[in-house]
Amino acid sequence: MASDTSGAATSSVADLKLQFAPFSSALEAGFWHQLTQKKLNDYRLDESPKCIKGYYYNGDPVGLPTRLTLEFSAFDADGPTPAHCCPAIGTLYNTNTLDAFKTSDKKALLEKESKEIWDDIQSGAALKDPSILSRFILLTFADLKKYHFYYWFCFPALCFPEAIKIIQQPSVLEQVFSAKQIAALQEAYDDLAIKRETSAVPYFLMKYTDDTVQLAPLGDWDTFFTDTKKVTVGVYDPCTLSQHPGWPLRNLLILLAYQWGSKLDTVEVLCFRDRTLQGSRSIQHSLIFQVKLPELPNNSACPKSVGWEKNPKGAMGPRMVNLSECMDPKRLAESSVDLNLKLMRWRLVPSLDLDKVVSTKCLLLGAGTLGCNVARTLMGWGVRHITFVDNANISYSNPVRQPLYEFEDCLGGGKSKAMAAVDRLNKIFPGVISKGYNMSIPMPGHPVSFSPATQAQAQRDVEQLEKLISEHDVVFLLMDTRESRWLPTVIAGSKRKLVMNAALGFDTFVVMRHGLKQPPVSQNVSAGADSSPSCSSASSSSSTPAGSAPSVPASSLFSNIPGHKLGCYFCNDVVAPGDSTRDRTLDQQCTVSRPGLAMIAGALAVEMMVSILQHSEGGYAVASSSDDRMNEPPTSLGLVPHQIRGFLARFDNVLPASLAFDKCTACSPTSTNGRSEPQVAVWLVVSSIVNCWSTNVYEQGGGK
Amino acid sequence: MTQVSTGSEADCMEETFHHCCQLLLQQSEQLRDGWSWESVQGSQVGYLKKTVLRSVDINLSSVWDQVGSSSDSGSHSVCHQQQQEKSALVASYDADSIKEDITDDDGGFCAVSKDSRKVLQYEYHILYSCSYSTPVLYFRAFTLEGRSLSLEEVWSSVHPNFRIRLQNSPLNTITQQEHPLLGQPFFMLHPCKTEEFMRPVLQLAQDQNRPVNYVLTWLSVPSLTQQPQAKLMLQFFASHSQVAVPMRKLKKCRAP
Numbered sequence: 001m002a003s004d005t006s007g008a009a010t011s012s013v014a015d016l017k018l019q020f021a022p023f024s025s026a027l028e029a030g031f032w033h034q035l036t037q038k039k040l041n042d043y044r045l046d047e048s049p050k051c052i053k054g055y056y057y058n059g060d061p062v063g064l065p066t067r068l069t070l071e072f073s074a075f076d077a078d079g080p081t082p083a084h085c086c087p088a089i090g091t092l093y094n095t096n097t098l099d100a101f102k103t104s105d106k107k108a109l110l111e112k113e114s115k116e117i118w119d120d121i122q123s124g125a126a127l128k129d130p131s132i133l134s135r136f137i138l139l140t141f142a143d144l145k146k147y148h149f150y151y152w153f154c155f156p157a158l159c160f161p162e163a164i165k166i167i168q169q170p171s172v173l174e175q176v177f178s179a180k181q182i183a184a185l186q187e188a189y190d191d192l193a194i195k196r197e198t199s200a201v202p203y204f205l206m207k208y209t210d211d212t213v214q215l216a217p218l219g220d221w222d223t224f225f226t227d228t229k230k231v232t233v234g235v236y237d238p239c240t241l242s243q244h245p246g247w248p249l250r251n252l253l254i255l256l257a258y259q260w261g262s263k264l265d266t267v268e269v270l271c272f273r274d275r276t277l278q279g280s281r282s283i284q285h286s287l288i289f290q291v292k293l294p295e296l297p298n299n300s301a302c303p304k305s306v307g308w309e310k311n312p313k314g315a316m317g318p319r320m321v322n323l324s325e326c327m328d329p330k331r332l333a334e335s336s337v338d339l340n341l342k343l344m345r346w347r348l349v350p351s352l353d354l355d356k357v358v359s360t361k362c363l364l365l366g367a368g369t370l371g372c373n374v375a376r377t378l379m380g381w382g383v384r385h386i387t388f389v390d391n392a393n394i395s396y397s398n399p400v401r402q403p404l405y406e407f408e409d410c411l412g413g414g415k416s417k418a419m420a421a422v423d424r425l426n427k428i429f430p431g432v433i434s435k436g437y438n439m440s441i442p443m444p445g446h447p448v449s450f451s452p453a454t455q456a457q458a459q460r461d462v463e464q465l466e467k468l469i470s471e472h473d474v475v476f477l478l479m480d481t482r483e484s485r486w487l488p489t490v491i492a493g494s495k496r497k498l499v500m501n502a503a504l505g506f507d508t509f510v511v512m513r514h515g516l517k518q519p520p521v522s523q524n525v526s527a528g529a530d531s532s533p534s535c536s537s538a539s540s541s542s543s544t545p546a547g548s549a550p551s552v553p554a555s556s557l558f559s560n561i562p563g564h565k566l567g568c569y570f571c572n573d574v575v576a577p578g579d580s581t582r583d584r585t586l587d588q589q590c591t592v593s594r595p596g597l598a599m600i601a602g603a604l605a606v607e608m609m610v611s612i613l614q615h616s617e618g619g620y621a622v623a624s625s626s627d628d629r630m631n632e633p634p635t636s637l638g639l640v641p642h643q644i645r646g647f648l649a650r651f652d653n654v655l656p657a658s659l660a661f662d663k664c665t666a667c668s669p670t671s672t673n674g675r676s677e678p679q680v681a682v683w684l685v686v687s688s689i690v691n692c693w694s695t696n697v698y699e700q701g702g703g704k
Numbered sequence: 705m706t707q708v709s710t711g712s713e714a715d716c717m718e719e720t721f722h723h724c725c726q727l728l729l730q731q732s733e734q735l736r737d738g739w740s741w742e743s744v745q746g747s748q749v750g751y752l753k754k755t756v757l758r759s760v761d762i763n764l765s766s767v768w769d770q771v772g773s774s775s776d777s778g779s780h781s782v783c784h785q786q787q788q789e790k791s792a793l794v795a796s797y798d799a800d801s802i803k804e805d806i807t808d809d810d811g812g813f814c815a816v817s818k819d820s821r822k823v824l825q826y827e828y829h830i831l832y833s834c835s836y837s838t839p840v841l842y843f844r845a846f847t848l849e850g851r852s853l854s855l856e857e858v859w860s861s862v863h864p865n866f867r868i869r870l871q872n873s874p875l876n877t878i879t880q881q882e883h884p885l886l887g888q889p890f891f892m893l894h895p896c897k898t899e900e901f902m903r904p905v906l907q908l909a910q911d912q913n914r915p916v917n918y919v920l921t922w923l924s925v926p927s928l929t930q931q932p933q934a935k936l937m938l939q940f941f942a943s944h945s946q947v948a949v950p951m952r953k954l955k956k957c958r959a960p
Contacts, residue, residue: 020813027850028755028825033888059736063759064823067848072886082740083733149850159813250813276736306813319849326852332880332889339855339880343894 017163018291021239023056023136023247024065025153025309030072032142032149032323035094038075039142043094050092051077054136055085056238056248058200059275066239066246068136068155084274086202086236086248088134094142101141101150101318106308113137113156114305121255122300127219130203133251137307139318147327152318156307157250160294164253167266167290170243174284177208182284184213189234189272189283192217203252206232206270221260228263230290237271237287245271245287254303257293266290334431341382351636354382356613361385363468365441365488366478367417368392369593370502372404373602374476375425381610385433386425387468388418391440401595439464443483466491474609477501477569478602489568489666493517498612498619501569502605504593509601511608512643515566515660515667516619559627559657563620566642567658570666594648604644611637623657721832721839724919725752742829744885751842751885752830752919759823760861823848824861830919831884836895838902839919842883844890855880855891 043050054070068088073079081087091113095101113135120126126133137154173182185208192215193201205224207214215234216224225231233256239246249269256267271287296303311317325331338358345352362378364371367390375386393414399405402417404424409415418436425434442458442465465488469475475492477485477499485501492499492514499514614635615621624639634640642657662668725741729752732739743750829842845853845861855878859867877894902922909916 018813024848026823026825026848027846028827029844029846029850029852030827030886030888032850033886060757064757065848072888084736157813163813279735279737281736321847321849321851323851325854326889335854336880336889339878339891343877343879 016166016169018166018289019244020157020250021066021241021244021246022307022309023068023153023155023238025151026065026067026069027151027321028069028071029326031070031074032321033327034072034075035140035142035149036144036327039094039144045096047093047095047100050075050094052090052092052138053077053079053081054088054090055081056088056134056246057082057085058236058238058273059084060238060240061275061277062240064240066241068153068238070138081200083199086134086200086238087131088136089132090136090138092138092140094140096141098141098143098150101139104139106139106152106154109137109139110154110156110305110307111302113154114158114307115302117156117158117251118302121251121258126255127221127259130218130252130255133255134202134248146322147324148320148322150318150320153309154307155247155309156305157247158254158303158305160254160257160303161297162294164294165292167292168268170245170271170287170289172242172284173270173286173288176288177284178210180211181208181213184208184211185215186274186281186283188213188215189274191215200236201234202236202248204234206234208232228260229265230268231260231264232268232270234270234272237273239271240273242287245269253291253293254296257296261293261295264293266292330430333429337382337429337431353614357610358382358384360474360609360613361387361472362474362476362609363387363389363472364476364478365389365484366476366480367402367404367421367436368398368478368480369401369598370478370504370602370605371417371476372402372421373599374478374502374605375421376403377603377606379425379429379432381606384431385472387434387472388421388436389439389441389465389468390417390421390436391438392417394420401598437464437468441465441479441484442487443481444486462487469495469497472497474498474500476605477503478605482569485569486666489514489570493568493667498609499568500605500609502601503569504597504601506592507594507597507648509593509597509646509648510569510643511601511604511646512569513563513566513608513612513619514568515571515642516563517667518564518620559625561623561642561657561659563617563622565659566623567660568664568667571661571664572658597646597648600646600648604646608641608644611635611640615640624655625657626655628655717837718832718834720918722748724917725830727917728752728919749885752828754828756826756828757823758826758861824853829883829890830923833895836899838895838899839922840895841893842881842890843893852889858891 052070052074053076054068054074056066056068060067070090074090077089093104093109095104117126117133117135120132135156137156139152139154141150143149173185177185185206189201189204192204193199196217201217203218205216205218205221207216207224214224218233233252235245235249235252237246238248249271253267256264268288268290272283273286274281274283275285276282308316311319325335341354341358345354358381360383362383362385364374364386367375367388371388371390375388378386394402394405394409394417395414396407396410398417399407399410404421405417409420416436416438418438420436422434422436425432439461442461469488469491475488475497477488479485482503485503489499489501496516496519498516500511501514502511503509612619612621614637621634621640623642624634625641628639630638639655641655644653644655646653660667729739729741731737737754738756739752739754741750742753824845824847826845827843831840831842832838833840845858847853853861878891879894880889881892882888883890902918905921906916906918909921
């Protein structure tokens with residue numbers, strides 16, 4: 001050991017002083033968990049000293065510090081000590097405040113503990129049970145709000161008034177003992193341990209000849225030693241340094257000096273070290289040396305003592321450990337959720353890019369049956385940013401179908417869905433970053449009264465919606481009417497945001513991604529170079545070419561449609577969005593569907609989003625169709641369809657793909673007045689909605 | 705799936721598990737390998753436990769940053785970690801600022817000791833999973849202060865060569881889970897693949913009419929043994945024929 005060199009360098013000096021390696025405290029993670037439990041359930045405000053237990057071990061490989069270890073079982077003072085380890089009795093002072101921790105009288109605590117050791121030495125109790133020589137104090141303060149634990153160990157050691165002179169330098173046992181003696185020592189030690197019904201003996205007496213070694217417990221001194229000119233004592237030594245014994249020897253030497261000091265000339269000390277490497281045991285690296293014990297003062301006053309542990313900086317002071325990461329339930333939930341998702345990657349899909357999913361900011365327009373199920377599936381994927389927009393309150397019929405709400409939420413007129421959904425998400429997973437907006441989405445065909453106040457409100461709603469869409473990466477359309485999806489479709493399209501749309505019939509659903517128009521800057525270039533198949537509208541039988549792309553004869557009309565040519569929810573419509581609830585019978589207005597449908601569609605919408613995110617081209621990915629084979633899937637998770645249309649009556653899904661309609665009321669250039677500047681386009685849309693609310697310009701303009 | 709395959713050769717029944725553990729403990733005691741049986745108070749339920757200490761020559765936080773930026777963790781958790789480090793620094797300053805009148809007056813009795821903060825303790829628990837009918841490895845690593853490391857920090861304490869190999873290994877399926885008996889957070893080697901990789905090993909042993917200790921063999925599967933605790937298992941592996949019992953005998957313990 002590097003720190004030992006000073007000892008070797010000064011070895012020529014006659015009056016070399018014996019130095020001891022102090023204990024380093026070592027705490028198992030479970031100790032703090034257990035202290036927390038004890039504090040909460042048992043000690044509470046009780047600050048009185050508690051008996052605890054640690055242990056030390058003499059079989060460490062070289063290089064490890066001399067440790068006194070406390071496990072979670074430390075609070076069970078009568079519990080078993082690990083095999084081949086020596087116990088140490090401790091006193092725990094757990095204070096209620098940091099201030100009490102700071103101001104507690106450390107000197108007095110040490111003196112009190114030392115006095116007990118001294119009393120045990122004087123009374124002879126320590127001769128009968130020498131393990132009580134190894135004591136410790138642990139002063140703690142547990143800040144259970146921050147999970148900060150302040151602590152300070154003390155390993156009391158009584159001191160001689162002067163230095164202990166080394167008569168014979170420490171040597172490795174194998175340089176002093178023959179192989180035969182070493183074998184005899186090992187056997188004698190094991191015999192003694194069996195006799196004492198333990199697997200480790202902290203202190204023992206020793207006599208040896210050239211062939212034999214005899215050991216005896218400390219209490220047998222008078223019968224064991226006939227000649228006390230030179231005695232040999234053994235100490236179970238947790239230190240691994242080649243020139244120094246560990247801490248437990250200190251109080252033994254005081255005991256020897258007190259009991260037999262006047263009779264002893266020199267004391268030979270065996271630092272018994274017993275390690276097993278690769279299954280083979282050895283004790284020959286034990287240390288052996290001789291010392292002359294200084295005289296203790298004649299009075300029976302307790303000697304001076306030392307023992308408070310230094311902190312990592314080498315100064316006298318307490319330590320603090322911050323365990324919020326492994327104890328704060330919120331932190332634990334976060335790391336568990338993340339690791340569980342990574343498990344999926346390690347197990348099944350090594351190339352899965354989870355960060356892309358987790359970091360996606362999702363805007364959920366609608367917090368009803370679809371919104372609730374979409375949110376839950378997003379959380380399952382570890383998505384952190386989930387924002388809700390809804391203007392409804394929770395009604396009595398909702399909770400059974402909308403898994404984020406409970407009966408209580410319906411009382412007193414019902415809580416706002418958007419707000420209640422946020423609260424619930426936080427309860428399910430506090431790591432989520434969720435916001436709710438209780439607002440309406442302006443719809444064409446639903447005229448508002450033309451009072452300045454309502455117009456202004458509509459204008460604010462539009463602006464708010466525009467802002468929200470800008471701030472998110474993916475927009476989910478989960479409302480219960482067709483027309484409310486129109487404005488978000490237009491805005492999200494102009495901002496090039498991925499739109500996931502889910503809509504329910506009674507036993508049918510559609511889940512789709514909207515075509516993602518190419519960014520305005522590169523539009524001309526890529527459109528010109530594009531040689532993909534004909535862009536005829538998917539819905540109309542006419543072969544009107546869409547956009548400016550050249551029409552090329554294609555083998556399959558609907559295969560290999562790139563993301564920027566895919567249609568939106570409104571592309572297949574022959575009418576413009578209007579009030580779908582007006583002029584309908586009650587059952588036509590009703591949005592009743594089979595209860596399982598929303599869960600299926602909501603889950604599929606999220607899963608489709610995740611697959612799209614895994615595609616290198618994201619929303620521009622070529623649409624997969626039902627005909628695509630799975631042998632070369634475009635992403636690690638499989639296909640990236642344009643639409644999933646499900647028919648619950650047949651328990652069947654199909655994956656159609658359709659082209660954007662160049663006269664679409666929502667996504668064609670016409671609907672944004674041909675402007676490429678998103679801001680301008682949106683503003684025009686906004687103002688036209690507000691100003692020409694019921695004039696049906698879109699119904700007239702889009703389709704003509 | 706694993707659950708469906710009850711009765712196959714690669715299963716390990718709970719009684720078999722306990723029996724194998726007893727044999728393993730006996731041999732561990734001979735080899736002083738440090739395994740112990742920890743039982744839950746007043747019950748038969750328990751687990752094998754072993755703690756291993758290692759000196760690490762690394763600065764945990766800096767290595768962590770490298771790991772974090774490479775691929776393994778999301779940027780959000782890197783941020784988190786840094787906050788964490790920061791708050792730890794600030795707070796430890798708190799502990800330092802507690803002035804003490806205790807003097808270091810040991811009259812030169814105290815030997816200089818090394819900075820011990822770079823020692824890590826690894827704790828391994830082996831439990832029986834009823835759902836998977838296999839042993840499951842739980843583990844955590846912590847500093848001498850008792851602070852558990854994050855999984856990224858654990859990885860950073862593994863030699864880079866090993867790290868890459870292990871992280872690409874399909875067997876390396878680590879997740880975080882509360883310890884079923886202690887309720888404390890542990891990392892867990894997910895047992896979902898255990899049956900799959902045990903089957904050929906056991907089949908081979910049976911074909912050669914060799915005795916097999918299920919738990920020992922499981923511990924000796926390469927990717928398991930290349931975990932930080934590694935080498936100790938090899939010792940077992942080398943001598944496991946001494947303690948192993950014929951699989952046929954063990955099968956008698958099974959429920960019909």
